[in-house]
Amino acid sequence: MQERVTRVQGKIVLDVGDPVRLGVADVDRGKTDPTSVVLVVVEVVRFGEHDIECKYRLACPSGQLRSLYARTYLIPIQHATAQQLGFTLTLEHWQGMPTIGERAAVVGDSAVGGQGMLKCHCKGTCKAGKCACWVHDRLCNSRCHPRSSACLNHCRECA
Numbered sequence: 001m002q003e004r005v006t007r008v009q010g011k012i013v014l015d016v017g018d019p020v021r022l023g024v025a026d027v028d029r030g031k032t033d034p035t036s037v038v039l040v041v042v043e044v045v046r047f048g049e050h051d052i053e054c055k056y057r058l059a060c061p062s063g064q065l066r067s068l069y070a071r072t073y074l075i076p077i078q079h080a081t082a083q084q085l086g087f088t089l090t091l092e093h094w095q096g097m098p099t100i101g102e103r104a105a106v107v108g109d110s111a112v113g114g115q116g117m118l119k120c121h122c123k124g125t126c127k128a129g130k131c132a133c134w135v136h137d138r139l140c141n142s143r144c145h146p147r148s149s150a151c152l153n154h155c156r157e158c159a
Contacts, residue, residue: 012071014041014056017082017091020074022058028103033110037102038077039065040087042094059090062108063100119143126153 014020021036029035043057045068055068082091090097119141120132126140133140133153140153 013054014044014071014074014076016041016044019077019080019082019085019087020056020058021077022069022074022102024102024106028101029106030110033106036075037105037109038085039105040082040085040090042091057094059087059094059097060105060108061086061090062105063098064094065105066099066101121145122151123148124150126151 018041020039020041022039023036024033037060039058039060041056042059042064045055045057047053047055055070056074057068058065058074077085082088120126120134122131122133122140122145124130126134126144129135131140131153133144139155140151145151
């Protein structure tokens with residue numbers, strides 16, 4: 001079995017600095033979010049009778065994940081380094097980063113801001129700090145205020 005895994009996914013034991021892909025459950029992501037998130041191995045925790053068993057601490061630019069993960073949950077990214085994927089600062093400063101869950105890690109890769117839909121219900125122009133969409137640097141959508149003609153935050157070219 002280990003030979004097959006080595007042939008398909010590369011090496012069996014990962015090292016610090018290896019970029020990996022971690023699958024994300026449906027409940028931890030939005031409908032348009034990716035099904036997996038790219039992370040980097042920042043620590044290898046060895047345990048067992050002869051330090052044979054390994055679990056991995058992972059991090060992304062948002063922070064370090066609170067759980068340790070076994071190798072079976074991780075898919076190494078072949079032919080890429082942490083520096084190529086933009087994880088240089090993450091590798092250097094991961095111990096000072098906040099501890100986050102998988103759901104918060106997905107938000108960093110999400111095109112729509114993660115799980116749930118942000119809406120503002122503004123009655124004005126949506127160009128101030130009171131507008132939730134404006135504060136989070138998102139465009140207002142049809143759920144915010146469907147019949148408002150005062151909104152100036154519904155397209156980038158309109159403003």
